[in-house]
Structures are given as C-alpha cells and as structure tokens.
Amino acid sequence: MASFITSWITGLVMGTIMDETKAEVGAEQISSDVSLFSIIDIVLLALIIGGLTWWLVKKNNRNVSNLTSGKSYTIQPTSLTMQTNTDNSFVKKLQSSGRSLVVFYGSQTGTGEEFAGRLAKEGVRYRLKGMVADPEECDMEELVNLKNIPNSLAVFCMATYGEGDPTDNAMEFYEWLQNGDADLTGLNYAVFGLGNKTYEHYNDVGKYVDKRLEELGATRVFELGLGDDDGNIEDDFITWKDKFWPAVCEFYGIESTGEDISMRQYRLEEYDDSLDRVFTGEMGRLHSHKNQRPPYDAKNPYLSKILVNRELFKSGDRNCMHIEFDIEDSKLRYDSGDHLAVYPINNTELVEKIGKFCEKNLETVFSLINTDEESSKKHPFPCPCSYKTALTHYLDITQNPRTHVLKELAEYCSEPAEKEKLKLMAGTSPEGKALYQKWIIEDNRNIVHILEDLPSCKPALDHLCELLPRLQPRYYSISSSPKLHPTRVHVTAVVVEYKTPTGRVNKGVATTWLREKIPNSNEVAPTVPIFVRKSQFRLPNKPQTPIIMIGPGTGVAPFRGFIQERNHSKQEGKQVGQTILYFGCRKRNEDFLYEEEFLEYEKNDLLTLKVAFSRDQEKKVYVTHLIEKDADVIWNIFENNGHLYICG
Numbered sequence: 001m002a003s004f005i006t007s008w009i010t011g012l013v014m015g016t017i018m019d020e021t022k023a024e025v026g027a028e029q030i031s032s033d034v035s036l037f038s039i040i041d042i043v044l045l046a047l048i049i050g051g052l053t054w055w056l057v058k059k060n061n062r063n064v065s066n067l068t069s070g071k072s073y074t075i076q077p078t079s080l081t082m083q084t085n086t087d088n089s090f091v092k093k094l095q096s097s098g099r100s101l102v103v104f105y106g107s108q109t110g111t112g113e114e115f116a117g118r119l120a121k122e123g124v125r126y127r128l129k130g131m132v133a134d135p136e137e138c139d140m141e142e143l144v145n146l147k148n149i150p151n152s153l154a155v156f157c158m159a160t161y162g163e164g165d166p167t168d169n170a171m172e173f174y175e176w177l178q179n180g181d182a183d184l185t186g187l188n189y190a191v192f193g194l195g196n197k198t199y200e201h202y203n204d205v206g207k208y209v210d211k212r213l214e215e216l217g218a219t220r221v222f223e224l225g226l227g228d229d230d231g232n233i234e235d236d237f238i239t240w241k242d243k244f245w246p247a248v249c250e251f252y253g254i255e256s257t258g259e260d261i262s263m264r265q266y267r268l269e270e271y272d273d274s275l276d277r278v279f280t281g282e283m284g285r286l287h288s289h290k291n292q293r294p295p296y297d298a299k300n301p302y303l304s305k306i307l308v309n310r311e312l313f314k315s316g317d318r319n320c321m322h323i324e325f326d327i328e329d330s331k332l333r334y335d336s337g338d339h340l341a342v343y344p345i346n347n348t349e350l351v352e353k354i355g356k357f358c359e360k361n362l363e364t365v366f367s368l369i370n371t372d373e374e375s376s377k378k379h380p381f382p383c384p385c386s387y388k389t390a391l392t393h394y395l396d397i398t399q400n401p402r403t404h405v406l407k408e409l410a411e412y413c414s415e416p417a418e419k420e421k422l423k424l425m426a427g428t429s430p431e432g433k434a435l436y437q438k439w440i441i442e443d444n445r446n447i448v449h450i451l452e453d454l455p456s457c458k459p460a461l462d463h464l465c466e467l468l469p470r471l472q473p474r475y476y477s478i479s480s481s482p483k484l485h486p487t488r489v490h491v492t493a494v495v496v497e498y499k500t501p502t503g504r505v506n507k508g509v510a511t512t513w514l515r516e517k518i519p520n521s522n523e524v525a526p527t528v529p530i531f532v533r534k535s536q537f538r539l540p541n542k543p544q545t546p547i548i549m550i551g552p553g554t555g556v557a558p559f560r561g562f563i564q565e566r567n568h569s570k571q572e573g574k575q576v577g578q579t580i581l582y583f584g585c586r587k588r589n590e591d592f593l594y595e596e597e598f599l600e601y602e603k604n605d606l607l608t609l610k611v612a613f614s615r616d617q618e619k620k621v622y623v624t625h626l627i628e629k630d631a632d633v634i635w636n637i638f639e640n641n642g643h644l645y646i647c648g
C-alpha cells in the first residue's frame, strides 16, 4: 500500500511535469486534468482509509530520498557540516561592499531568483544595500555571523517542488537546517515561499525554512509570504512585499529614501563584428555545440539527431508528434519514467518583430556585464552574443511579463496615455492589479503583443534583454523503454496552438519548433539540444506486482515505456503481474495514440486495455466512468499491493 500511495503521488507530480510549461498547455490537456481530479476523488477516498499508516511511515522517511532533483545524496547524522570555502563567504562580500541585506533564493525555473533580485534591488530605497545569493554557492553556516553586520537582514525566496522538496540549489542548505543545530540568535530574517496550491505539499519549503530559522533562534522581521503559482504569484509577491518593507522600516527604525530603484543591474558593451569569441546559443561552454563532450546535462546539453518525427493522430485538426532522438554516441542513459529536457528556440518572426519595435540591428554583438563585481553571476545569459541570439536562444519572449518589466517599459513610452497604462498595471492599486489581470494575464499578452499594442513604447533592447526571464528547457515524459530502445529516446507531444482573447494565435515554443524538424534521408538530420532528467516515476521492482496506469491523451506517454519494459520482462521468461491501462481520447479513429501497439500487447496477454472515447457516442465517456465501473477490480489490485499511476 505504501508503494501504491507513492505511485499515486508521483503520478500527480508527473501529471504536472507534463504541464510544466503553462503556455504550452492545450485545451485537451486541461480537460484531461479536470477529469483526473474526479478519479483522484474516487480513488483517494478508498486509499485514505487503508493506507494512512503507511502514508505516515513514508512521510517520516521523506527526508531520506529526494524526489524531484534526481540527485542522489546521503543524509549525514545530526551535525551535518557544509563545505567551508572562503570564496563562498557572503558575509565578507557584504562587508567589503557596504551592504547589509542578503536575499537567498531556492529556485528551479527562475521565479524565486527573479523575486530575490527585485528585493535586493529595492533595498537601497531603505538604506539596506542588497545582494542576491545562491545558497549553493554560499557557506550558509555563516548565517551565524550575519548579526555582526549592523542592520543586517537575510531574506529567503524559496520554491517547493515534488513532494514538498527544495530546489536543487537549496538542497544542501535545507539539509543543514534539518540536521544542524546552529545558534542563529541575532539573525534577522523573512521568508517568501513560492509554490502551487494544486500540490498537496503546498509551499512546504517556505513554511519549513520560516519555522526552522525561528526554532534555531533567529528573529522573524516579517511574516511568511506564500505565493501561489496556480493563481497570480506576481500579485502575491507584490502584496507581500508592500507590507514587508514598512515592517522592515519599523523594525530597524529607518525610513524610505523615496529613491527610484529602476537602476540597471548590468552595464552594456557593444562590439564591432571582429569579435571571434561570440556565443551562438550554447548553454555553458563556448563552441560546445561544435565540440560535443560528455557528460551531458542542463549546462552542457547533447545535440541529438532527430531520427523519426511522425504524426500520431489519424485525422482531425490537431497534431501529435512521435519523435525519436538519437543518443547512441552520447553516453546518455535513461529509465522508463524519466523526462527528456529539450532546449527550444523562439520563433524567428517574433524575434524580428522585437528588433523592429526596438529599432535595433539584431546582428549587433553585445554583452551585459554585472555592475556588482562581487556577484557570482557575471552575465544574465552567455555573453557576448548577438541580440538575435539572445532573443532566439536565451530569453523567454512568450511569457506574460511581470509587473516590474511593465514599470521599466513605461519609461520608454512617448505617448502619455500608454505610459500611464503601464504604470498603472505596475502599481499596487486595486484598479491597476485588475487591469494587469485582464490586459496581460487574461488577454494573454507577451512582450511582442505589448509593444505591438503600445506603439509609442520603444525600449532600449539591451535593457529589455536584462528584464526578460531566461528561456527554460521543456520537459517531456519519455515514452520508450531503454530495454527495447537503448540508443533512442522517444517522446510523444501534442503541438500547442490556441487563439487568445485578442484574436492572436499563440503557438507553443517547443512543439511548434519541433514540428518542423522532420528528418529527410537526403539531408543531414535535424538536431536538438537535450538532456535527461531523472524522475521517481518508476515501475515496481518486481514485474509480478500488478499495476494500473491511468493515462488519457498524451498522459499515456510514460506508460508506453512501462508496457515495453513489462513486455521485455515477459519475453525474458519472467512472470509479469496484471498490467492495466486506462486510456481516453476523443475518437477511436482520430486520436487513439499507439493503437496498433497497445492492441498487439493486449492480444499477447500482456496488457488489459480499457478505453474511453468521449466523442464516439452521444453520451460522453471518460476514463473516470470506466474506473468507477471497475471499482472491484481496482480494489483487488490494491489488496495485492499493486501500484497505481496517473499521468495527464
């Protein structure tokens, strides 16, 4: 039962990973998510009764295994010591640069890091010159010495992942807090947590850090703030921040200087075209795309050849791709259930529009150089590069911009009405917040749409490049098993395209780009930068263990890998337990993914296939209906220590 619950939770996490890039979630995926929650209701009720004890056992053991990062590590006994390195002395850095505010971030996809940057920057307004710091690069034991700096304050912007786990960069700090017993008396702190309410462990890391620092003797200067990424995390942050600063002023007996903090963090250098060491889209090492060298990871992705890219839908106006990536010479390894990360590039048309609106030659090579010489982050992205490279490879130009970006854009409007509109949305008035919600979020405007709709706004392109967030890799559930396909990774992805309320067509960054990457035997195969991210979405160790997989739509992707793996075990003569797949889609003749393969496995007595076609008859049928009907079978599998997985 314990493993069953683990699988259930992991399934939920997995479902979210599939939807990680919100801008790329199609309407069909959203509707499968909604139906999944009904499944969860049904199944969970039964579960809670039988599995509570095991659940508690698991919860207590949670600290022993990290469930999101894929990193393996060992917990040390109570006096865990972190590596001390004088270069990592954030206290020295603060002292040498006359600062007293340090803002740490635990961030995976950049939101926490961005919030930390904004807080550190705003500090000058309150005579608290600030510095952003990555806990992974700091000796966090120095927190005990921070009190030696007058009016010092440590702020923590901490995101939560998986089953309430910290981000990779905050892992060591988190363990230190959990296992250490430092005396933090005299340390002044505040915490803002980043999370998502749809997760069971909502903002667990922020809550824990806030509580634990107090337990260790530190003084909370302002109450814990909680940001919900399912709602409007930007709004949560500015609402918290606007009360945070007055509380800080009261605590230290200081006043706002009223200073405008829209100063730049990076200075610009532009070069003539003779420069030879110019980044052209590499993530870390210059020329790494030309001289590929393992090991491959997020900073050194492997340029993989696309060997197959075929359409899976038989009819209809939507597209679903089956893509096979070549990993033969890469030394990359994967397990079924892992994720493939793909670094996409932005649409050329959008990139060129930005160049046009900003009236800048996109071929110009430039660098953004941190004005804070103490900072470990010298550039916001690999520099020098051309503006075209920055906008194509490194910056997210399709997200809804956050309010601080609008504030800076306002300064570049020559038309007073347009300037006021941006300022209003960037402000904290209820009217401004409502306008931001409507004009940016609901109308789904990205930076290109804003510049299009506010024609007098002509930002300096280098400033815009400083403001835009980094383009993130997209994660896809791997839909193959290495047992069957050791040299290839398969991915199953629906092409995202939808109309926004302003009548524009928004296209998913990665899927639209991948769609064009069709291998042709006469040409060199198209290549894509990839790396494998380990997951905890795993088959039970013993093939005899019965499993139920619920995977409507592209939620079936990881289960194709699981089924291939179970089939491999069967062919090796091993006994394989019941393997049940619930799959749902619109119509049998339209979007039944991998129909032939699944029917073949069913014919060979490996798979029990349960399918729901919502639009093939008058009355809608979803996987939830099938599960309800099969309650007895499912319960029987639970009683045999089966595993249940949900993905969608």
Ligand SMILES: Cc1cc2nc3c(=O)[nH]c(=O)nc-3n(C[C@H](O)[C@H](O)[C@H](O)COP(=O)(O)O)c2cc1C
Binding pocket: 013, 016, 017, 020, 106, 107, 108, 109, 110, 111, 112, 113, 159, 160, 161, 162, 163, 164, 165, 167, 194, 195, 196, 197, 199, 200, 201, 202, 203, 204, 229, 233
């Ligand atoms: C795969 C995944 C797992 C997540 N798990 C949780 C969770 O367990 N609890 C929670 O409150 N939020 C969870 N979140 C939401 C993130 O914490 C939230 O989106 C946050 O803003 C991310 O911050 P970052 O951009 O700084 O990494 C999860 C998000 C993803 C993509």
